Amino acid sequence: MAKDSIIKIRNVSFTYPDTTSPAINNISFDIKRGSWTSIIGHNGSGKSTIIRLINGLLVPDNKNSPYIEVDGTELTDKTVWNIRDKVGIVFQNPDNQFVGATVADDVAFGLENRGVPRSKMLKIVPEAIKAVGMDDYTNAEPSNLSGGQKQRVAIAGILAIQPKIIILDEATSMLDPSGRSKILQIVHQMKKKDNLTVVSITHDIDEANLADQIIVMNNGGLVDQGNTKEIFSKVKLLKSLGLDVPFASQVKEKLLQSGISIPKEINSEKELINYLCQSNSKK
Amino acid sequence: MSKILIGRYVPGNSLVYKMDPRGKLLVTILFIFIIFLANNWVTYAIITIFSFLAVAATKLKAKVFWDGVKPLIWLILFTSVLQLFFTTGGQIYWNWIIFTISSYGITNAIYIFIRFTLIILISTVMTVTTMPLEIADAMEWILTPLKYVKVPIDKIALVMSIALRFVPTLFDETLKIMNAQRSRGADFNNGGLIKRAKAITPLLVPLFINSLETAVDLSTAMESRGYRDGANRTRYRILKWSKYDLYELAYFIILVLLLLVFRTK
Numbered sequence: 001m002a003k004d005s006i007i008k009i010r011n012v013s014f015t016y017p018d019t020t021s022p023a024i025n026n027i028s029f030d031i032k033r034g035s036w037t038s039i040i041g042h043n044g045s046g047k048s049t050i051i052r053l054i055n056g057l058l059v060p061d062n063k064n065s066p067y068i069e070v071d072g073t074e075l076t077d078k079t080v081w082n083i084r085d086k087v088g089i090v091f092q093n094p095d096n097q098f099v100g101a102t103v104a105d106d107v108a109f110g111l112e113n114r115g116v117p118r119s120k121m122l123k124i125v126p127e128a129i130k131a132v133g134m135d136d137y138t139n140a141e142p143s144n145l146s147g148g149q150k151q152r153v154a155i156a157g158i159l160a161i162q163p164k165i166i167i168l169d170e171a172t173s174m175l176d177p178s179g180r181s182k183i184l185q186i187v188h189q190m191k192k193k194d195n196l197t198v199v200s201i202t203h204d205i206d207e208a209n210l211a212d213q214i215i216v217m218n219n220g221g222l223v224d225q226g227n228t229k230e231i232f233s234k235v236k237l238l239k240s241l242g243l244d245v246p247f248a249s250q251v252k253e254k255l256l257q258s259g260i261s262i263p264k265e266i267n268s269e270k271e272l273i274n275y276l277c278q279s280n281s282k283k
Numbered sequence: 284m285s286k287i288l289i290g291r292y293v294p295g296n297s298l299v300y301k302m303d304p305r306g307k308l309l310v311t312i313l314f315i316f317i318i319f320l321a322n323n324w325v326t327y328a329i330i331t332i333f334s335f336l337a338v339a340a341t342k343l344k345a346k347v348f349w350d351g352v353k354p355l356i357w358l359i360l361f362t363s364v365l366q367l368f369f370t371t372g373g374q375i376y377w378n379w380i381i382f383t384i385s386s387y388g389i390t391n392a393i394y395i396f397i398r399f400t401l402i403i404l405i406s407t408v409m410t411v412t413t414m415p416l417e418i419a420d421a422m423e424w425i426l427t428p429l430k431y432v433k434v435p436i437d438k439i440a441l442v443m444s445i446a447l448r449f450v451p452t453l454f455d456e457t458l459k460i461m462n463a464q465r466s467r468g469a470d471f472n473n474g475g476l477i478k479r480a481k482a483i484t485p486l487l488v489p490l491f492i493n494s495l496e497t498a499v500d501l502s503t504a505m506e507s508r509g510y511r512d513g514a515n516r517t518r519y520r521i522l523k524w525s526k527y528d529l530y531e532l533a534y535f536i537i538l539v540l541l542l543l544v545f546r547t548k
Contacts, residue, residue, distance in 0.1 A: 108520075109505075
């Protein structure tokens with residue numbers, strides 16, 4: 001498993017200054033290249049802290065010899081800028097990550113930082129803006145855009161620098177349902193086209209459901225890790241951590257409670273519908 | 284409300300809009316100096332005609348410029364009236380204790396009135412036809428020589444553009460907080476000076492905290508997008524001189540020459 005993991009985290013702990021208990025407590029996990037991983041957990045479980053550790057915004061506590069590796073490079077003081085080139089993050093608040101005064105300026109910001117010559121930027125920037133469907137707004141100012149549009153611009157800014165990993169740090173949590181589905185659709189297309197790795201931190205169970213792998217966190221520790229089906233069949237565990245479960249799992253749980261037996265392997269909405277229709281027609 | 288925040292920029296597409304903001308800013312600043320070259324009726328007439336030419340070239344409604352002059356009209360009138368009553372010399376028409384109305388006083392008052400109005404007109408021409416962002420770029424260009432005395436122009440430019448970018452955001456935020464506090468009974472518009480100053484506290488404190496939080500979020504986002512101190516950054520947005528700027532140059536040179544020729548020594 002070692003070779004195809006793009007992110008490797010070993011024995012990482014992190015304590016914020018002025019607090020006694022660690023925000024992240026001795027965590028280790030791997031993320032596969034080209035996969036979609038969701039990290040779920042209730043508020044304050046350390047999800048966002050993990051992200052800031054991955055691209056070196058925070059430095060792990062110096063105990064248990066922590067090790068973080070991104071795309072084959074170990075995260076150190078010297079490599080932190082290389083790693084930031086490979087990781088693009090879309091943050092939660094669309095207003096607070098818009099640096100440029102117009103859409104084009106903002107998309108170009110990452111390129112400016114990397115010293116890309118202007119002639120190249122003139123080509124890359126419109127392409128990136130077009131890829132997220134914002135070409136009608138190239139010269140618009142952020143105050144005239146909706147939250148969903150601002151997040152799309154943030155994604156364009158990431159596209160422009162061609163990263164290997166996209167991290168969505170609750171990027172859709174402040175958006176309305178249509179803005180949310182549009183963002184997820186764009187990320188999905190990008191992932192397919194450039195074989196990107198996506199890590200999404202989310203409270204939204206439908207967004208977590210898109211993932212190949214789910215990591216469940218609680219109080220800075222890693223509680224469970226597995227594919228979507230495995231995790232969402234553990235309704236009791238998730239509820240005890242204060243998390244939601246997908247609609248299909250909720251229905252299944254209620255049916256089980258009212259005495260209708262449903263096989264364990266049925267978890268998705270489609271399977272459940274098929275099973276219920278079949279068992280109904282048998283009667 | 285959002286009309287106020289974008290400076291007083293009025294979108295348009297006339298000649299003045301196509302000019303480079305650097306040229307406009309320079310000419311506006313220099314205009315304030317050369318207006319003092321005028322010292323007789325002919326030169327004042329010339330500079331008035333030239334100012335109105337600039338106003339006409341914007342092809343904007345007269346009301347826009349009236350809005351520019353209006354807030355300062357009392358200052359202009361006050362200064363003119365002072366000139367009128369306290370200047371002595373020439374033929375004296377009226378005298379009462381310390382107040383005099385003389386021929387010099389009358390001409391001086393009119394000169395001051397014209398001078399004030401024209402300076403405001405010309406600066407309005409610049410601000411209504413140039414986006415705040417362009418003005419910031421132009422200021423950066425003008426400040427560039429300070430690099431040689433180790434002034435961090437790049438950082439100042441970034442600060443300016445971020446400040447401008449957050450003006451509308453903070454304005455929206457202010458309105459939201461005001462409405463939220465109003466819905467809990469805060470009263471921002473009534474009472475005496477002290478009561479009103481106190482009423483502002485529930486507005487200012489959250490606004491201040493919000494701004495700090497925004498700053499932290501923004502700096503995190505900037506850093507994770509590869510911004511680092513002192514690195515060689517390239518620029519996406521650049522300013523270009525065009526043929527329209529030659530018109531502006533010609534306008535300015537002709538104006539200065541005419542003023543120099545016709546002013547009384």
